[in-house]
Amino acid sequence: MTGTLDATVGVASVLASGTTAVSALDVLTTRHSYVAFALLLCIGLYMMIANPHLVKKIIGLNLFQTAIFLLFITSAYVEGGAIPIIPEGAAETQTFVSPLPHVIVLTAIVVGVSLTAVGLALCIRIYDEYGTLRTDVLRELLRDEGSLPERPAVGGVDRGETDE
Amino acid sequence: MSDVLLPVAIALPLVAATLPIALGLKYDDIGWSVAAVATTALAVLAAAIGIEVARDGALSHALGTYQPPIGIELVADELSVAVLALVAVVSLATLAFARVAGPRGNSFYSGYLLLVGGLTGLVLTGDLFNMFVFLEIVGISTYALIAADRSGASAYASLKYLVVGTVGASLYLLGVGYAFLATGTLNMLDMQVQIAEQASYADPLIRASYALIVAGLALKIAVFPVHTWQPDAYQRAPDAVTTIVAALVSTASAYALIRVSYTVFTVDFLAANDAITTVMLIVAGVSILAGSALAAMQSDLKRMFAYSSVAQFGMIVAAIALANETALLGGIVHLVGHGLLKFGLFLGVGLLALGYGARELDDLASAARSAPYTAGAIALLGLGLVGIPPSIGFLGKWYIGVGAVEASMGGGGSAGIAIAGVIFISTLFTLSYVARVIERFYFAGVGISGGHGEGDHGDEHVDAGHDGGPDAGVAADGGRESATGDDGPLTPVEEAPRSRFVPDRVPPTPLVILILAALTTMALGFGGYALFEWFDPFLTEVFA
Numbered sequence: 026m027t028g029t030l031d032a033t034v035g036v037a038s039v040l041a042s043g044t045t046a047v048s049a050l051d052v053l054t055t056r057h058s059y060v061a062f063a064l065l066l067c068i069g070l071y072m073m074i075a076n077p078h079l080v081k082k083i084i085g086l087n088l089f090q091t092a093i094f095l096l097f098i099t100s101a102y103v104e105g106g107a108i109p110i111i112p113e114g115a116a117e118t119q120t121f122v123s124p125l126p127h128v129i130v131l132t133a134i135v136v137g138v139s140l141t142a143v144g145l146a147l148c149i150r151i152y153d154e155y156g157t158l159r160t161d162v163l164r165e166l167l168r169d170e171g172s173l174p175e176r177p178a179v180g181g182v183d184r185g186e187t188d189e
Numbered sequence: 190m191s192d193v194l195l196p197v198a199i200a201l202p203l204v205a206a207t208l209p210i211a212l213g214l215k216y217d218d219i220g221w222s223v224a225a226v227a228t229t230a231l232a233v234l235a236a237a238i239g240i241e242v243a244r245d246g247a248l249s250h251a252l253g254t255y256q257p258p259i260g261i262e263l264v265a266d267e268l269s270v271a272v273l274a275l276v277a278v279v280s281l282a283t284l285a286f287a288r289v290a291g292p293r294g295n296s297f298y299s300g301y302l303l304l305v306g307g308l309t310g311l312v313l314t315g316d317l318f319n320m321f322v323f324l325e326i327v328g329i330s331t332y333a334l335i336a337a338d339r340s341g342a343s344a345y346a347s348l349k350y351l352v353v354g355t356v357g358a359s360l361y362l363l364g365v366g367y368a369f370l371a372t373g374t375l376n377m378l379d380m381q382v383q384i385a386e387q388a389s390y391a392d393p394l395i396r397a398s399y400a401l402i403v404a405g406l407a408l409k410i411a412v413f414p415v416h417t418w419q420p421d422a423y424q425r426a427p428d429a430v431t432t433i434v435a436a437l438v439s440t441a442s443a444y445a446l447i448r449v450s451y452t453v454f455t456v457d458f459l460a461a462n463d464a465i466t467t468v469m470l471i472v473a474g475v476s477i478l479a480g481s482a483l484a485a486m487q488s489d490l491k492r493m494f495a496y497s498s499v500a501q502f503g504m505i506v507a508a509i510a511l512a513n514e515t516a517l518l519g520g521i522v523h524l525v526g527h528g529l530l531k532f533g534l535f536l537g538v539g540l541l542a543l544g545y546g547a548r549e550l551d552d553l554a555s556a557a558r559s560a561p562y563t564a565g566a567i568a569l570l571g572l573g574l575v576g577i578p579p580s581i582g583f584l585g586k587w588y589i590g591v592g593a594v595e596a597s598m599g600g601g602g603s604a605g606i607a608i609a610g611v612i613f614i615s616t617l618f619t620l621s622y623v624a625r626v627i628e629r630f631y632f633a634g635v636g637i638s639g640g641h642g643e644g645d646h647g648d649e650h651v652d653a654g655h656d657g658g659p660d661a662g663v664a665a666d667g668g669r670e671s672a673t674g675d676d677g678p679l680t681p682v683e684e685a686p687r688s689r690f691v692p693d694r695v696p697p698t699p700l701v702i703l704i705l706a707a708l709t710t711m712a713l714g715f716g717g718y719a720l721f722e723w724f725d726p727f728l729t730e731v732f733a
Contacts, residue, residue, distance in 0.1 A: 136322065
C-alpha cells in the first residue's frame with residue numbers, strides 16, 4: 026500500500042513539475058482529485074480486508090475500482106479543454122480533453138458491473154446455503170461441515186452425516 | 190491475409206458461447222456438442238497460426254483497420270503460439286472428461302467457451318488495456334465455473350477468488366494507467382519505445398507502474414503470500430473445472446507477466462531496477478519453499494497438487510526476475526510443461542474420484558492393482574513434476590536452475606545461487622509428496638490404517654469411510670448422481686464403467702487422454718532441443 030502512496034505522490038510531483046516547491050497543502054488543494062483517488066483506493070482496500078460482511082466486501086471492491094476509474098478520468102482532463110465531439114464541417118483547432126481514457130473507463134465500468142453481478146449471485150447462494158453472510162460465522166459453519174480442512178485433528182472424529 | 194486467423198480464433202469461442210444458451214431453448218443437451226465443435230475448430234486455427242508463425246515469423250493484425258499505436262493490435266509470436274497451442278489442446282481434451290464427469294447443462298458450456306475465448310484473447314492481444322479486458326473475461330468465467338456445482342462450499346471458494354482476483358486485475362489496470370500517464374500509449378510495442386523515449390527506466394511513474402502490474406498479476410498467478418484463494422478454489426471446483434483451470438488460468442496470467450516484463454518493459458528496465466527484481470526473487474523463493482512444504486502436508490490429492498502449483502509458479506516468477514536468456518527459456522518451457530503436467534494430474538485424480546470415489550491419499554491403497562493404467566499415468570506425471578529426466582518437468586527446472594547459477598556467475602550477487610538452492614530443496618519436497626502417492630499406489634495395502642490384510646476390494650470394512658467421508662460427500666455434488674461407496678479402499682462406485690481392455694473402472698476416452706498426456710510430457714522432454722529452437726527467435730528478440 027505504501028508503494029501506491031509513494032507512486033501517487035510521484036504522479037502529483039511529475040504533474041506539478043511546472044511549479045517550484047510542492048508542499049503537502051499544495052498537493053491537497055491543487056491535486057485534490059489525486060488525493061481523492063488515493064483515499065478511495067485505500068478505503069476500498071481496507072473495507073475488503075477488514076469487513077467481515079461479504080456484501081460489504083463487494084462494496085469495498087467497487088470503491089477500489091471506482092478509484093481507479095477516477096484516476097483515468099483525471100488523467101484525461103486538459104485545462105480549458107472541450108468535449109471531444111466535433112460537429113461535421115467544424116474546424117478542429119480547439120483544445121479537447123483526451124477521449125481515450127473515457128473509453129477505457131466505460132469498458133472498465135462494464136467489467137466492474139459484471140463482476141459485481143457475479144459476486145452478488147454467489148452471495149445469494151451462500152446465504153441460501155448457510156443463512157449468513159459474515160465470514161467469521163461462515164468459517165465456523167464450513168468447519169463444522171468439514172469443508173474447511175485446517176483443523177489439526179482431522180481424523181478420528183465422527184462428524185456424522187455431512188451431506189447437504 | 191493469414192493474419193485474419195487471429196481475430197477469428199478469438200471470436201470463434203466467444204460467439205460459440207452464446208449458442209448453448211440460445212439453442213438450449215429448443216434442444217436439451219446441445220451444449221457439449223457446440224463446445225466440442227468450437228474447441229476443435231480452435232485447435233485447427235491454432236495449428237494454422239502455428240504453421241504461419243513457423244514459416245514467416247510473428248503475425249499481427251490491426252483490429253477494425255485502425256492502425257496499431259491507436260487501434261488494438263493482435264500479435265502471435267513463438268511464445269504466444271506455444272501458450273495458444275496449450276490452451277487449444279487442453280480445452281479440447283478437458284471436454285472429453287467433462288462429458289462423463291459433469292457439470293452438465295447448457296449454461297456450463299457457455300461459461301466454458303467464454304473461458305476458452307478469454308484465454309485465447311489474453312494470449313494473442315498486443316494491447317495492454319485489451320489484456321485487462323481479457324484477464325477479466327477469464328476471471329469472471331472462472332468464478333462462475335468454480336461455483337458450477339451449486340454447493341455452498343464452492344460458492345464460498347469462488348467468492349474468495351473473485352475478491353482476490355478482482356483486486357489483482359484492478360492493480361494491473363492501475364499499473365497500466367500509470368504507464369499510460371507516462372507515455373500516452375497502450376500498444377505494447379509502442380509503449381516499449383515510448384518508455385525509453387518519453388520517460389526513463391528510473392522514472393518513479395514507470396517503476397510504480399511495473400510494481401503494480403507485477404503485484405496484480407502475482408495475485409492472479411497465486412504466488413505465496415497471496416495464494417490462499419487457490420487451494421480452496423481448486424479443491425471445491427468440480428473435477429472437470431479444476432482440470433482446465435489448473436492447467437490454463439494461472440498459466441495465462443504468468444504468460445501475461447512474461448509478456449509485460451519482456452515486451453513492454455524490456456530486459457534493460459529489469460537490469461536498471463535491482464530493487465524490484467530482488468523483491469520478486471525473494472517472493473518467488475519463499476513461494477517455492479512454502480508451496481512445496483504445504484503440498485507435502487496435505488492429504489487431499491487436489492489440495493496437494495494445488496499447493497504444488499504455488500511452488501511451480503514461484504519458479505516461473507523467479508525465472509522472469511532473473512532476466513537472463515537461459516532462465517527465461519526455462520521459465521517458458523516450465524510454463525507450458527507445468528500446464529500439461531497439471532492437466533494430466535488433475536484429470537487422473539478426477540478419474541479416480543469418478544470411478545472409485547477416492548479423493549484422499551489414504552483411500553488410494555493399492556490403486557495400481559485395481560486401476561493400473563490410471564495409477565501408472567499419474568505416477569509418470571508425478572515423476573515429471575518432481576523433475577525426473579525424460580519429462581518436460583525436468584527441462585524447465587533444469588534451465589531455470591542453470592540460468593540462476595549463470596546469473597550469479599555473471600556478477601548478479603548470490604541471489605541466483607540461492608534460487609538454485611531453493612529449487613533443489615523444493616524438488617526434494619516434491620519428491621516426498623509424489624513418493625507418498627506412488628507408495629500408496631504400488632506398495633500400500635498390507636497393514637493400512639484400517640488394519641486389515643490385502644487391500645482387495647471385496648473387503649467389508651465399514652468405518653474406513655470416516656476420513657474420506659466429509660470431502661467425498663461434498664464432492665459428490667460435482668455432477669455424479671449417487672454418493673460414493675463407503676467400503677474399503679478403492680472399491681469402484683456402483684455405476685463405474687467396465688472396459689474390455691483395461692481393468693480400470695474409469696471411462697475409457699478420458700483414460701486414453703490421460704495416458705496420451707503422460708506420454709506427451711515425455712515426448713516433449715525428449716524434444717528439448719526442438720523447444721529451444723522454437724523459442725530462439727523470441728529470446729533473441731527480447732535479449733537483443
